[in-house]
Amino acid sequence: MYPYEAPLKDMQFVLENVFGASAVWSQLPALSEHIDTDTAAAILEEAARINQELVHPINRSGDEEGVKFTDGKVTTPAGYKEVYQQFAEGGWVGLCGEPDFGGMGMPKMLGVLVDEMGYGANNAFTLYNSLTAGAALCINAHASEELKAQFLPQLYSGQWAGAMDMTEPQAGSDLRNIRTRAEPCDDGSYLISGSKIFITGGDHDLAENIIHLVLAKLPGSNGISLFLVPKMQVSEDGVLGEPNGVTAGSIEHKMGLKASATCVMNFDNAKGYLIGKPNRGLVCMFTMMNYERLAIGIQGLGTSQAASQMAVQYAKERLQGQAASGARTEGGSDPIIVHGDVRRMLLNIKSLTEAGRALAVHTGMQLDLAKYAEDPDTQSKAARYVGLLTPVAKAFLTDRGLDAAILAQQVFGGHGYIRETGVEQLVRDTRIAQIYEGTNGIQAIDFLARKVVGDNLVTLKQFIDELKSEMANFADDKAVAEVTLRFERLLECAEMINADKLSKPALLNACAVEFLDAFGYTLYGYYWLAIAHKAAEMDEEFASAKSYLCSFYIQRMLPKADALLAQILSGDAPVMDMPADLF
Amino acid sequence: MYPYEAPLKDMQFVLENVFGASAVWSQLPALSEHIDTDTAAAILEEAARINQELVHPINRSGDEEGVKFTDGKVTTPAGYKEVYQQFAEGGWVGLCGEPDFGGMGMPKMLGVLVDEMGYGANNAFTLYNSLTAGAALCINAHASEELKAQFLPQLYSGQWAGAMDMTEPQAGSDLRNIRTRAEPCDDGSYLISGSKIFITGGDHDLAENIIHLVLAKLPGSNGISLFLVPKMQVSEDGVLGEPNGVTAGSIEHKMGLKASATCVMNFDNAKGYLIGKPNRGLVCMFTMMNYERLAIGIQGLGTSQAASQMAVQYAKERLQGQAASGARTEGGSDPIIVHGDVRRMLLNIKSLTEAGRALAVHTGMQLDLAKYAEDPDTQSKAARYVGLLTPVAKAFLTDRGLDAAILAQQVFGGHGYIRETGVEQLVRDTRIAQIYEGTNGIQAIDFLARKVVGDNLVTLKQFIDELKSEMANFADDKAVAEVTLRFERLLECAEMINADKLSKPALLNACAVEFLDAFGYTLYGYYWLAIAHKAAEMDEEFASAKSYLCSFYIQRMLPKADALLAQILSGDAPVMDMPADLF
CATH class of the missing domain: 1.20.1410 (I/LWEQ domain)
Structure with a gap:
C-alpha cells in the first residue's frame, strides 16, 4: 500500500502566502480569539499525523472488507470503530463547531485542509465525520437553543454521528416529490413516517447514536419541513433512551466507498423535532448542503492529492524505456518520469490538484467572512461569493478529482488496474462525488x-x-x-x-x-x-x-x-x- | 438487468450505406466467394441473437461471481463454459479465420460489428474468444504449414483457446527487458522457461487446451523470438497428450473484468515451437497486436453502445423535474430526457458511439483491402491506412468508451453507482482497455x-x-x-x-x-x-x-x-x- 503524506508545506503556503490567513483572522474577532498562525500550523501537523498513521492504514482493508448488514444492523470494517473513537477524542469532528456547545470554533479555511487530508487518506472513513459535522452545522444554524444544547455537544465530541435524509425513490434531484410525513404531537414533537434511500452513514456501529436530519411534509401541506430524528431517543438532559422507530432496511452494493454504509432508512412513527420554520426545511437543509457541497468538492481534491502522490512516486521508481534525449544508464532503462507523456499526465494531475486546493481555501475563506465578518458590506459580499463558488467547488473539484485518479491509474499502466495497488480504489471511491449532494x-x-x-x-x-x-x-x-x-x-x-x-x-x-x-x-x-x-x-x-x-x-x-x-x-x-x- | 440489443439497423447502415461493403467485397475475389449482402445480414442477425440471448445474461452474474483460482486451476463463473461451447459451435471464433483450416473467411469489416456486439453484451466473455481469434491470426500469418494444420482447426472451432504472453514484471511497455528463455532441442522444438504476468485468459476451463504465444529469447541473443507453447502437448495429428510445464501461478484481483482470468503464467521447460524467424518475434507478434488493438478499440465501442442504450432507456423512463418549456403533465414530473443537461450527455454518448462505429468499420475495411486486394497499389495504400488508423482506433475508441460509460453513469444519478444497475460495471470493465495492448x-x-x-x-x-x-x-x-x-x-x-x-x-x-x-x-x-x-x-x-x-x-x-x-x-x-x- 502506498503511504499517504499530507502536503503540509503546500497547504501552509496556500493558506498563509496565497490567501493571507492570519491577516484575515486578525480582522475577525470571533476567530482571532481561537486561532493564529502557530495554532493553525500545529493543527495541520496533528491532523496529518492522525490521518497518515490511523485513518489511511484502514483504507485498503476497508475497501476489501466493506460494511456488512446483518439482522438489521450495519457493521463497519475492522479498525473503523477504534480509529473513529481516537479521531473523535482528538476533537476533529467539532473542529469548526460552535464553541458554546463544545466545538473548537476553527475557521473553515483551515478546516478545508483538514478535510482534504481526511479524504486523501480515506474517502469512506472521512464521510462519516464530515456528515456529522454538517449535521451539527445545520442544527447550530437553525434549531432551537434547547435542541442545540441537547444534541450539539455529543455531535461535536463524535459520541453521536449525523446523517442527512433527503432522497426517496421517486424524489432524487427533485425533492418536491417526497412522501415522508410528519404528524404533530401534543408535546410539540412530531411522529415521522416514511422511507429514505441512499442515506450515507444512515446506520453504523461507530457511534452510540445517529442524529438524522429528515425532510418530511406536514399534514395537508406540500411544503417541505426539516426534522431532527435521533436513532435512539434522547432525554432533555442528553441521556440515551429507547430506540426511536428508525431502522436500516438494507445497504447498497456500490462501485466504491465500500466501507461507507449507504442505507435504506425506514421511519416508523419516529419521534422528531422541527428544525427551523414549518415548510421551510429546504432553506435549512441548504445551510448544511452548502457546507456538504464544499466538503464533497474536497473529497475530489483529497483524491487528487492522493492520486498525485502515488503517480509521482511510481513514475520515479518504475524503470521502463529510455529518455528521448538518451538513456541515463547505457543500455538500461530510465524511470518513466523521463517520458513526455508520463510528465504530461503528472503535470496535469499536479496542476489541477494545487489549483484545486486554492479554490477550496478560497471558498472556505468566503464562508468564514460570511459567518464572522462584522462589517455588513464585507459580510454580504462574502455571502454572495460563497453562493458563486460553492457549486464550482463541488462540481469542478470532483470532476477534476476523477480526471486525476484516472490519469494516475494510467501512469501505473497495468498495475493501476490491480486492486492491491490502490489507485483504482481512488477512481471507484471518488466517482460518486460527481453525483451525490446534487449532481x-x-x-x-x-x-x-x-x-x-x-x-x-x-x-x-x-x-x-x-x-x-x-x-x-x-x-x-x-x-x-x-x-x-x-x-x-x-x-x-x-x-x-x-x-x-x-x-x-x-x-x-x-x-x-x-x-x-x-x-x-x-x-x-x-x-x-x-x-x-x-x-x-x-x-x-x-x-x-x-x-x-x-x-x-x-x-x-x-x-x-x-x-x-x-x-x-x-x-x-x-x-x-x-x-x-x-x- | 438492462437488456443488450444489438443496433442492427445502424450497423447495416454503416457497413453498406456509409462504406459500401458489397461493392468493396465484389472487388475482392477471396472474399466475394464467401460473402454478399444477404449473408452479411444473416450473420449480423444471428450474432445479435447469440449475444443478446446467451452472452449478455451472464454478464452481471459473472462480474459478481468472478473467476476463481483453486489448486492451480482457474474456474470461470457459472454459465461461462456452457455459453462458450454454444458460441464456439456456432463457428464464431473462426468467423474471420482462414477457410483452408476451418475458418469462415469473413471480412473484418463485418467482423468488427460482431466483435462490437460481443463487447457490448459482455466484455469479459468476449475477451476469451477475441484472444483466440487473434492467436489464430498470428499463427496463420507466420507459422509453418505443419503448425497451422496442427493447431488452427481446433482454435477456429473454439475447442482450444489462445493467449498472448508478452509482459513480465520488468518488461511492460518496454519488451526489450524480457527474461523468458528458449533452449533449442534436437527435434527442432524449444524448451521455454520463464514467468509472464497479466496474461488474459492464461488459464481457464472453457476449452480443453490453451495455445500460448510466448515471447522469449534464444541463448546468447538479446533479440526476441515468438513461440507457440500449448498448455497440453499435442501430437502431430492433433491429439491431446501430456501437460506441458505451463501453469498458472495466481490470478490478479482487478477493478473490473472480474470474469476474465488475468494470470501469472509460469513456463518450466515447456515444449514450444518457433513462429516466424529467430529474433523476429516482435514483428510476428505485431500482426496479432494490430488486430488485437482494433479488437480492444472495439471493446471501447461495444461499451459505448451498451452505455448509450442504458442511458437513453433510463432517461426516457425516469421522471424527475419539469421541462424548461413547462411540464407535460400539470404539476407532475417529466422524463429526464426533457432536460438540456441530460440531453447533452446522451447526445455526447450517441454521437461518439456512432462515429466510433464508422471508425471501426473503416479500419476493418482497410484491413480487408490490405489482406485481399489484388491490385498492389490498392493493397499497399490500404496497409498504410491500417497503420495510420489502428492506433487511433485503439486509443480513441477506448478513451471515448470510458467517456461514454462515465456519462451514462451520470445520467443514472445515484442509481448509476449501485452495482445492480450495471452501468458502473461498464466503467470498471472498459477502463483497462485504455491500458492493455499498449497504453x-x-x-x-x-x-x-x-x-x-x-x-x-x-x-x-x-x-x-x-x-x-x-x-x-x-x-x-x-x-x-x-x-x-x-x-x-x-x-x-x-x-x-x-x-x-x-x-x-x-x-x-x-x-x-x-x-x-x-x-x-x-x-x-x-x-x-x-x-x-x-x-x-x-x-x-x-x-x-x-x-x-x-x-x-x-x-x-x-x-x-x-x-x-x-x-x-x-x-x-x-x-x-x-x-x-x-x-
Whole structure:
C-alpha cells in the first residue's frame, strides 16, 4: 500500500502566502480569539499525523472488507470503530463547531485542509465525520437553543454521528416529490413516517447514536419541513433512551466507498423535532448542503492529492524505456518520469490538484467572512461569493478529482488496474462525488441560472474585477493576458446567455456544464498566477516548481476553456431540437 | 438487468450505406466467394441473437461471481463454459479465420460489428474468444504449414483457446527487458522457461487446451523470438497428450473484468515451437497486436453502445423535474430526457458511439483491402491506412468508451453507482482497455512518431485529401468547412512538429496524446458528415435522427480539437522543463 503524506508545506503556503490567513483572522474577532498562525500550523501537523498513521492504514482493508448488514444492523470494517473513537477524542469532528456547545470554533479555511487530508487518506472513513459535522452545522444554524444544547455537544465530541435524509425513490434531484410525513404531537414533537434511500452513514456501529436530519411534509401541506430524528431517543438532559422507530432496511452494493454504509432508512412513527420554520426545511437543509457541497468538492481534491502522490512516486521508481534525449544508464532503462507523456499526465494531475486546493481555501475563506465578518458590506459580499463558488467547488473539484485518479491509474499502466495497488480504489471511491449532494449537472445549473444569470451577472463581474485587480500586481504579463482574455470571453458568453434566456428557456440547462467548466479552468489560471507570484516569497526550489507548474497550466490546460466557450456559443438548438423518440 | 440489443439497423447502415461493403467485397475475389449482402445480414442477425440471448445474461452474474483460482486451476463463473461451447459451435471464433483450416473467411469489416456486439453484451466473455481469434491470426500469418494444420482447426472451432504472453514484471511497455528463455532441442522444438504476468485468459476451463504465444529469447541473443507453447502437448495429428510445464501461478484481483482470468503464467521447460524467424518475434507478434488493438478499440465501442442504450432507456423512463418549456403533465414530473443537461450527455454518448462505429468499420475495411486486394497499389495504400488508423482506433475508441460509460453513469444519478444497475460495471470493465495492448499513450506515440512524422506526413496527407474529396459531395457546406478547417490546422500542427523534431527530441512524446485526440475528434467530424449524407438514402426518421446528431457533433464536440491543437502549439517546454526532483 502506498503511504499517504499530507502536503503540509503546500497547504501552509496556500493558506498563509496565497490567501493571507492570519491577516484575515486578525480582522475577525470571533476567530482571532481561537486561532493564529502557530495554532493553525500545529493543527495541520496533528491532523496529518492522525490521518497518515490511523485513518489511511484502514483504507485498503476497508475497501476489501466493506460494511456488512446483518439482522438489521450495519457493521463497519475492522479498525473503523477504534480509529473513529481516537479521531473523535482528538476533537476533529467539532473542529469548526460552535464553541458554546463544545466545538473548537476553527475557521473553515483551515478546516478545508483538514478535510482534504481526511479524504486523501480515506474517502469512506472521512464521510462519516464530515456528515456529522454538517449535521451539527445545520442544527447550530437553525434549531432551537434547547435542541442545540441537547444534541450539539455529543455531535461535536463524535459520541453521536449525523446523517442527512433527503432522497426517496421517486424524489432524487427533485425533492418536491417526497412522501415522508410528519404528524404533530401534543408535546410539540412530531411522529415521522416514511422511507429514505441512499442515506450515507444512515446506520453504523461507530457511534452510540445517529442524529438524522429528515425532510418530511406536514399534514395537508406540500411544503417541505426539516426534522431532527435521533436513532435512539434522547432525554432533555442528553441521556440515551429507547430506540426511536428508525431502522436500516438494507445497504447498497456500490462501485466504491465500500466501507461507507449507504442505507435504506425506514421511519416508523419516529419521534422528531422541527428544525427551523414549518415548510421551510429546504432553506435549512441548504445551510448544511452548502457546507456538504464544499466538503464533497474536497473529497475530489483529497483524491487528487492522493492520486498525485502515488503517480509521482511510481513514475520515479518504475524503470521502463529510455529518455528521448538518451538513456541515463547505457543500455538500461530510465524511470518513466523521463517520458513526455508520463510528465504530461503528472503535470496535469499536479496542476489541477494545487489549483484545486486554492479554490477550496478560497471558498472556505468566503464562508468564514460570511459567518464572522462584522462589517455588513464585507459580510454580504462574502455571502454572495460563497453562493458563486460553492457549486464550482463541488462540481469542478470532483470532476477534476476523477480526471486525476484516472490519469494516475494510467501512469501505473497495468498495475493501476490491480486492486492491491490502490489507485483504482481512488477512481471507484471518488466517482460518486460527481453525483451525490446534487449532481454536477445540478451544480452547474445552480451556478449559471441562479448565481450568474439570476444575479444579472453582478456578482460574477465583481468577483472577476477583483481578480483582475490582483493580477495587475503579477509580473508575468503574457500569462496574465491569457487568463484575462478567457475571463473576458466568459463574460461575453454570460451576456449572450443572459440576453437569450427568455427567448430560449432551455439555454441555461443546455449550456450550464460547459459554462461552469470554462469558469473553472479560467479561475484555475488565476490561481496558478497567484501561486507562482506568491511562491517568489518562498525558497528557490519551491518557487521554481510553482513557476514550472504555472507555465504548464497556462499553456496546456487553460486552452480547454476556449473549446468550452465555443460549444456554448452554438446555443441550445444542437441539444434541444432532436425529438425524444429519435434518441 | 438492462437488456443488450444489438443496433442492427445502424450497423447495416454503416457497413453498406456509409462504406459500401458489397461493392468493396465484389472487388475482392477471396472474399466475394464467401460473402454478399444477404449473408452479411444473416450473420449480423444471428450474432445479435447469440449475444443478446446467451452472452449478455451472464454478464452481471459473472462480474459478481468472478473467476476463481483453486489448486492451480482457474474456474470461470457459472454459465461461462456452457455459453462458450454454444458460441464456439456456432463457428464464431473462426468467423474471420482462414477457410483452408476451418475458418469462415469473413471480412473484418463485418467482423468488427460482431466483435462490437460481443463487447457490448459482455466484455469479459468476449475477451476469451477475441484472444483466440487473434492467436489464430498470428499463427496463420507466420507459422509453418505443419503448425497451422496442427493447431488452427481446433482454435477456429473454439475447442482450444489462445493467449498472448508478452509482459513480465520488468518488461511492460518496454519488451526489450524480457527474461523468458528458449533452449533449442534436437527435434527442432524449444524448451521455454520463464514467468509472464497479466496474461488474459492464461488459464481457464472453457476449452480443453490453451495455445500460448510466448515471447522469449534464444541463448546468447538479446533479440526476441515468438513461440507457440500449448498448455497440453499435442501430437502431430492433433491429439491431446501430456501437460506441458505451463501453469498458472495466481490470478490478479482487478477493478473490473472480474470474469476474465488475468494470470501469472509460469513456463518450466515447456515444449514450444518457433513462429516466424529467430529474433523476429516482435514483428510476428505485431500482426496479432494490430488486430488485437482494433479488437480492444472495439471493446471501447461495444461499451459505448451498451452505455448509450442504458442511458437513453433510463432517461426516457425516469421522471424527475419539469421541462424548461413547462411540464407535460400539470404539476407532475417529466422524463429526464426533457432536460438540456441530460440531453447533452446522451447526445455526447450517441454521437461518439456512432462515429466510433464508422471508425471501426473503416479500419476493418482497410484491413480487408490490405489482406485481399489484388491490385498492389490498392493493397499497399490500404496497409498504410491500417497503420495510420489502428492506433487511433485503439486509443480513441477506448478513451471515448470510458467517456461514454462515465456519462451514462451520470445520467443514472445515484442509481448509476449501485452495482445492480450495471452501468458502473461498464466503467470498471472498459477502463483497462485504455491500458492493455499498449497504453493509449503508446498508441499516440506510435501514431504521431511512426505513422505521421516517421512517414514524413505522406500517408496522413493522402488520407485527409481523400476525405476532402468525399466531402466535396456533401451538401452541408458550413459543416464541411468546419471539419476541413480542423484538418488543415491539424496538418499545420504536424508540419510544425515535423520541422521541430530534431531540435526537440522530446516533442513527439510530449504532444502525442493531444495530437491523436485532435485527429480523432476531426475524423469523427468527417464520419458524421458522411453518416448524415448517406442517411438521406434511408427513411425520414432515420435521416432526421442522423442529421440532428451530426449537427450536435459539429457544434458541440468538434471544437474540442481546437483546444488540443492550441495545447500542442506550446511545444515541449511546458512538459519537459521541470526537473524530475521538483515533482
